[in-house]
Amino acid sequence: MSKNGNFTTEAEDKLIEDAFRDVLDGYLRSNHRKKVEIIERAFKFAKEAHKGIRRRSGEPYILHPIAVAKIASQEIGLGSTSICAALLHDVVEDTDYTVEDIEQNFGKKIAQLVEGLTKISGGIFGDKASAQAENFRKLLLTMSEDIRVVLIKMADRLHNMRTLGSMAPNKQYKIAGETLYIYAPLAHRLGLFQIKTELEDLSFKYEHPDAYHNISNKIEASEGKRTQIYDNFAAPVLARLDGMGLRYTAKARVKSVYSIWNKMETKHIPFEEVYDLYAARIVFECDDPALEKGICWQIYSAITDIYRLHPDRTRDWISNPKANGYQALHLTVMGPDGNWIEVQIRSRRMDEIAEKGFAAHWKYKVGEGDEESELNAWLHTIKDILDDPEPNALDFLDTLKLNLFASEIVVFTPKGELLTLPMNSTVLDVAFNLHTQMGCRCIAGKVNHRLVPLSHKLNSGDQVEVLTSQSQTPKPEWIDFLATAKGKTRLRSSLRKLQQPAVNAGRAIFEKFLKQNDIADDNVAITKVMGLFKASSREEFYYLLGNQEIVLNEYVVKTLRKQRSVTKRFIDKLLWRNPNASGDAGVAQNAASKRVSINTKETYVLKCDENGEGNFHLSDCCKPIPGDDVLGFINDDGEVVVHSLDCPKAAALKASFGSRILSTRWEVGDARFIATIRIEGIDRQGILHELISLISTHLSLDIRDLDIHADKEVFQCDLSVLVSDVAGVNSLCSKVRKISGVQKVTRL
Ligand code: MN
Numbered sequence: 001m002s003k004n005g006n007f008t009t010e011a012e013d014k015l016i017e018d019a020f021r022d023v024l025d026g027y028l029r030s031n032h033r034k035k036v037e038i039i040e041r042a043f044k045f046a047k048e049a050h051k052g053i054r055r056r057s058g059e060p061y062i063l064h065p066i067a068v069a070k071i072a073s074q075e076i077g078l079g080s081t082s083i084c085a086a087l088l089h090d091v092v093e094d095t096d097y098t099v100e101d102i103e104q105n106f107g108k109k110i111a112q113l114v115e116g117l118t119k120i121s122g123g124i125f126g127d128k129a130s131a132q133a134e135n136f137r138k139l140l141l142t143m144s145e146d147i148r149v150v151l152i153k154m155a156d157r158l159h160n161m162r163t164l165g166s167m168a169p170n171k172q173y174k175i176a177g178e179t180l181y182i183y184a185p186l187a188h189r190l191g192l193f194q195i196k197t198e199l200e201d202l203s204f205k206y207e208h209p210d211a212y213h214n215i216s217n218k219i220e221a222s223e224g225k226r227t228q229i230y231d232n233f234a235a236p237v238l239a240r241l242d243g244m245g246l247r248y249t250a251k252a253r254v255k256s257v258y259s260i261w262n263k264m265e266t267k268h269i270p271f272e273e274v275y276d277l278y279a280a281r282i283v284f285e286c287d288d289p290a291l292e293k294g295i296c297w298q299i300y301s302a303i304t305d306i307y308r309l310h311p312d313r314t315r316d317w318i319s320n321p322k323a324n325g326y327q328a329l330h331l332t333v334m335g336p337d338g339n340w341i342e343v344q345i346r347s348r349r350m351d352e353i354a355e356k357g358f359a360a361h362w363k364y365k366v367g368e369g370d371e372e373s374e375l376n377a378w379l380h381t382i383k384d385i386l387d388d389p390e391p392n393a394l395d396f397l398d399t400l401k402l403n404l405f406a407s408e409i410v411v412f413t414p415k416g417e418l419l420t421l422p423m424n425s426t427v428l429d430v431a432f433n434l435h436t437q438m439g440c441r442c443i444a445g446k447v448n449h450r451l452v453p454l455s456h457k458l459n460s461g462d463q464v465e466v467l468t469s470q471s472q473t474p475k476p477e478w479i480d481f482l483a484t485a486k487g488k489t490r491l492r493s494s495l496r497k498l499q500q501p502a503v504n505a506g507r508a509i510f511e512k513f514l515k516q517n518d519i520a521d522d523n524v525a526i527t528k529v530m531g532l533f534k535a536s537s538r539e540e541f542y543y544l545l546g547n548q549e550i551v552l553n554e555y556v557v558k559t560l561r562k563q564r565s566v567t568k569r570f571i572d573k574l575l576w577r578n579p580n581a582s583g584d585a586g587v588a589q590n591a592a593s594k595r596v597s598i599n600t601k602e603t604y605v606l607k608c609d610e611n612g613e614g615n616f617h618l619s620d621c622c623k624p625i626p627g628d629d630v631l632g633f634i635n636d637d638g639e640v641v642v643h644s645l646d647c648p649k650a651a652a653l654k655a656s657f658g659s660r661i662l663s664t665r666w667e668v669g670d671a672r673f674i675a676t677i678r679i680e681g682i683d684r685q686g687i688l689h690e691l692i693s694l695i696s697t698h699l700s701l702d703i704r705d706l707d708i709h710a711d712k713e714v715f716q717c718d719l720s721v722l723v724s725d726v727a728g729v730n731s732l733c734s735k736v737r738k739i740s741g742v743q744k745v746t747r748l
Contacts, residue, residue, distance in 0.1 A: 008060050012059075012060055015060075015063070016047065016060060016062055016063060016066070019063060019066045019067070019070075020043050020066055022070060023039075023066060023069050023070045023073060023074075023083065024036065024039065024040075026070065026073055026074040027039065027073050027079075027080070027083060030073070030077070030079075032079040032080060033079070033080070035079075035080040038080060038084055038106065039080055039083050039084055039087070041105070041106070042083070042084035042087040042088055042106060042110075043066075043087055045087075045088065045091070045105060045106075046062060046065050046087045046088050046091055047062045049091045049095040049097055050062045050065070050090070050091070050094070050095065053094070055163075055166070056166045056167060057163060057166035058166075061090075061094075064090070064159060064163075065086060065087045065088070065089060065090060066087065067159045067162075068086045068087075068089060068152065068155045068156050068159050069083045069086035069087045069155075071086075071155035071158055071159060072086045072151065072152050072155040073086075075155070075158075075194065075195065075356070076151050076154070076155060076192065076195070076356065077356055078148060078151060078152070081109055081110055081113070081148070082113070082148050082151065082152055084106060084110045085110050085113035085114055085117065085148070085152055086152050086155060086156075088102060088106070088110065088114050089114060089117045089118075089152060089156060091114065092114055092115070092118045093117075093118050099111050099114060099115045099118070102114050102115075112146065113146065113148060113149055113152065116146065116149035117149060117152060117153060117156070147190075150186070150190070151190070151192075154183065154186070154187055154190075154192060154195060157179060157183050157199070158195055158198065158199060160175065161175070161176070161179055161198075161199060161202040161203070162202065164176065164202065164206060168601055169603060169663035170600050170601060170661055170662055170663045172206050172663070173206070173207070173631050173645075173654060173661050173663055174654055174658035174659075174661050176202070176203040176206040176207050177203070177207070177650070177651055177654025177658075177661070178654060178658065179199050179202070179203045180199070180200060180203040180204075180207075180651065181651045181652065181654065183199055184196050184199045184200050184203070187199060191325045191326065191353065191354075191356075192356065193326075193354055193355050193356075194355050194356065197256045197258070197259075200256060200258040200259070201256050201257050201258050203258075204257060204258040204261065205257075207629060207645045207646070208261070208629045208645060208646070209629075210629070211261060211629075212257060212261075214271075215257045215260055215261055215271060216257055218271050219254060219257070219260070219277075222277070226252065226254075226277065226278060227252070229335065229336070229337050229339075230252040230278070230280065232335075232336045232337070233280065233307075233335045233336055233337075233341060234250060234280065236306050237250070237302065237303055237306060238250060240302040240303075240305070240306065241282070241299065241302065244298065244299075244302065246284050246285075246295070246299075247284065247285040248282055248283060248284035248285065249282075249283050250280065250281065250282045250283075251280070251281060252278045252279070252280055252281075253278055253279050253280075253281045253344075254277060254278045255274075255276070255277055255278060255279075260274055260277065265646065268744070268746040275339045275340065276339075276340065276341070276342060278341075279341070279342040279343065279344055280341060280342070280343045280344070281343075281344045281346070281351075282299060282343065282344070282345050282346070283346050283347070283348055283351045284299070284345075284346075284347055284348070285347075285348050286347045286348065286349075289347075289349065292318070292347040292349070292350070293318050293319075295347070296318060296328075296329040296345045296346075296347070297329070299329075299345050300314075300329055300331055300345060303331065303333060303343060304331070304333065307333035307334055307335070308333060308334040309331060309332070309333055310331070310332035310333065310334070310340055313330070313331065313332035313340075313342070314329075314330065314331045314332075315328075315329070315330040315331075316329055317329065317330065318350075325353050326353070326354050327346070327350040327353060327354070328344050328345060328346040328350055328354065329344075329345040329346075330342060330343070330344050330345075331343050331345075409421055409422075409423055409425065409458060409459065409460040410460050410461065411425075411430065411458050411460070411461070411462045411463070411464050412461075412462070412463045412464065413430075413434070413463075413464065413465075414463065414464075414465045419433060419464075421433070421458070421483070421484055422483045422484055423483070424457055424483040425457070425458050425483040425484055425487075426454065426455050426456055426457055426458065426481045426482065426483065427442070427444070427445030427447065427452060427453075427454045427455070427456050427458070427464060427466060428442055428454045428455065428478060428481045428482055428487065429458075429481075429482055429483055429484045429487045430445070430458070430464045430466055431445075431454070431466040431468070432482070432484070432486060432487035432490045432491060433484055433486055433487060434466065436490045436493075436494060438466055438468060439474070439487065439490055439491060439494070440472065440473065440474045440491075440494050441468035441469060441470065441472045442454050442466055442467070442468055442472065443467055443468060443469045443472050444467045445464060445465060445466055445467055446464070446465040446467065447462050447463070447464055447465075448462060448463050449463075454478075454481065455481040473498065474491055474494045474495055474498065476495060478491055479491060479492070496539070499539070499543050501546070502542075502543050502546035502547045503539055503542040503543050503546055504542075504546065505542075505545075505546035506541070506542030506543055506544065506545035506546030506547070507542045507546075509545050509546065509552070510526075510529075510541075510542065510545060510552070513552045513556075517557050517560070517561075519557070519560050519561065523636075525560055526538060526541070527636060527637075528559060528560055529541060529552075529556065529559075529560070532556065532559060533550050598634060598638075598640065598662065600634075600659065600660070600661070600662055603662075603663045603664065603665050604632050604640060604662040604663070604664045604665070605664070605665050605667050606626075606632075606640075606642065606664050606665065606666050606667060606668060607667050607668060607669075608668045608669060608671035614668065614671065615640065616632065616639070616640040616641070616642050616664075617639060617640070617641045617642065618641075618642050618673070619641050619642060619643045619644075619647065619649070619650075621643070621647055621648075621649045622643055622644035622646075622647035622649070622650070623644075623674070623675075623676075624642055624643065624644040624647075625673040625674075625675050625723065625725060625726060625729070626666040626668055626673065626724065626725040626726065627666070627725040627726025627727060628644050628645075628726055629644070629645040629646075630642050630643060630644055630645060630664055630666075631643055631645055631650060631654070631661055631662065631663065631664060632661070632662030632663075632664045633650070633653050633657070633660055633661060633662070634660040634662065640662065640664075642664065666725075668724075670724070671724070672702075672722040672723060672724050673722065673723060673724070673725075674704055674720050674721070674722060675720070675721060675722075675723050675728075675729045675747060676705075676718055676719065676720045676747070676748045677718075677719050677721075677729065677732065677733060677736070677745060677746065677747050677748065678716065678717070678718050678719075678744075678745070678746050678747075678748050679691070679716070679717045679718075679719060679736055679742055679744070679745050680714070680715070680716050680717075680742075680743050680744040680745075681714075681715060681739075681741045681742040681743045681744070682713050682714060682715075682741045682743065683710055683713050683714065683715045683741070684740075684741050687715075687739065687740075687741050687742075688708070688717075690739055691717070691719075691736065691739060694735060694736065694739065695719070695721065695732070698735075699732060699735070701721045701722060701723065701728075701732065702721060702722040703719065703720070703721055704720040704721060704722060705718070705719070705720035706718075706719055706720075707719075718748065729747050733745045733746075733747065
């Protein structure tokens with residue numbers, strides 16, 4: 001069955017043995033019990049099962065499970081059960097062995113973990129539209145049974161990201177997108193800070209290779225200067241800490257490439273203006289956890305004796321640890337170079353928890369009651385979302401992300417019960433979190449005994465009472481007042497229940513209408529009418545129809561017929577395959593099939609003809625132009641829509657419709673595109689004239705739109721021009737920056 005090339009060479013055998021040795025050695029150095037025998041058996045079993053199989057990169061497959069086991073053990077800190085499950089994680093999926101085989105050889109626990117991991121991986125590259133969302137739902141369901149499943153899955157994802165280079169480009173986008181959209185936030189929520197950072201940086205590297213290398217190079221180039229400033233800053237502090245007799249390490253921690261880029265993007269600033277490129281971190285040794293808090297504040301006091309303290313930026317994550325377990329004392333002081341510098345103070349224990357998350361919790365056995373119950377509470381809210389059969393995959397992911405990212409507040413019910421809610425939660429959130437019916441009937445609230453509307457945003461420590469009325473019904477616009485995933489899910493399902501009779505009636509009306517007018521009841525018809533009435537889903541269209549908010553008239557018939565005839569002709573052409581037909585018909589058929597079939601495995605070339613008509617559409621949400629990092633998305637009509645890679649909508653598309661993502665290349669020739677830049681500055685006589693003449697005369701660019709606001713001395717001007725690519729916009733920006741009075745120029 002297998003060819004010669006499928007056997008491993010002697011050198012490869014050695015490589016495999018060494019890699020496994022490395023896993024074992026790391027395990028033996030850890031605090032776990034030394035259950036070596038079962039790990040060795042799992043390795044032999046997996047090696048035998050994957051024998052003769054290679055990864056896309058050409059290396060023997062077994063190296064992947066070994067690498068995953070190594071990450072699970074050494075980077076996440078898991079024990080023998082998880083190491084075995086990691087070694088075996090692809091066996092059931094990719095070979096003839098079953099979960100029963102695993103159970104017989106390795107027992108129930110390991111078999112359960114492997115089964116959980118198999119369930120999740122099924123369909124991860126599937127072609128179904130919502131496969132990824134569905135898959136993720138499964139992941140979380142399994143996770144709520146055994147958290148180790150998701151931790152091993154993280155290790156699997158991390159190794160796949162580290163070796164992403166050998167994948168096809170369209171898969172790279174899809175996997176990188178998924179990682180940034182789902183796995184990185186999840187890692188964050190689980191407190192796996194190091195892994196989260198690496199996942200983000202790796203995704204970013206594949207999505208924006210140029211920006212990634214640019215920023216990396218600048219970090220490297222600025223290192224000397226940074227070190228000097230840090231040394232100046234640290235010298236007097238370290239002298240004080242030495243005087244206090246502490247054992248500690250102190251160093252400057254540079255932000256990750258991804259988070260620097262994020263800052264540049266959100267604040268519209270160049271690299272040079274990101275002043276908090278790094279933070280100083282002091283990690284001290286302390287054997288008695290009871291003393292940690294006191295030492296943190298002693299160090300705080302020592303630093304603030306030397307440097308001026310920023311009044312609003314002290315964060316005490318020791319008295320109130322973050323939901324993911326993070327503990328530290330943060331302060332910001334004015335450094336010797338006049339820039340604010342953040343200092344993070346942690347004990348060794350806190351530092352390990354911050355970097356490794358839950359695994360470190362187990363190691364230190366801290367707050368067995370507390371931390372556990374906090375995690376359980378969170379898993380519970382996840383289960384609530386999962387139990388509701390949300391019909392829309394994208395809504396589901398959004399709701400979930402909300403839950404992953406949120407920072408939290410604590411409020412009290414009138415009975416003194418404690419509720420943990422995400423930031424920006426409202427009275428309505430409290431109502432829905434207590435009970436669906438209470439949410440649906442909510443009319444207002446009392447916060448600290450004062451009457452407030454149901455949309456009132458709560459602060460930590462508020463006491464909240466919900467006021468209800470029997471005559472109240474839930475409203476669609478309430479969705480904007482809700483910050484909790486649970487609230488949103490419960491409101492949506494209540495609304496659906498309420499609207500169901502109208503939806504059913506609408507569906508019946510539409511079916512009858514199609515029959516009467518002899519129009520086929522297919523996707524084309526429904527898509528067309530949804531577009532006509534601007535309904536975002538079938539349910540919404542049926543609801544509007546059933547509620548008599550819209551009517552189906554002659555115009556609708558005409559529109560549907562027109563659509564049908566074009567489609568019909570098109571299909572006729574495709575199906576017309578008479579072998580005796582003339583050559584002409586053959587050509588027509590080829591042309592037609594070329595239009596419908598796009599090979600997602602190949603890079604799609606974005607082209608324009610001489611009239612500027614492209615074989616693509618630019619998305620409205622992010623308006624990319626040539627030179628931007630973009631991807632193509634095949635929409636329901638089979639057309640290619642181009643999104644910028646950092647567009648939030650594109651991120652959602654990648655995570656949900658991975659199989660419709662294309663890697664693309666710009667080859668648009670002389671075509672021109674609209675770009676908008678924002679110019680801010682100090683108003684003076686003639687500045688506008690100077691600006692316009694620069695653009696239209698010196699640069700001979702077409703101005704498409706100009707919008708100026710002036711407030712006293714300050715002006716802001718949004719300018720849309722036609723350019724051929726990003727380089728054009730950048731050179732325009734740098735020329736405009738040189739006009740005296742202009743303070744800031746950014747592309748929107
Ligand atoms: Mn795997």
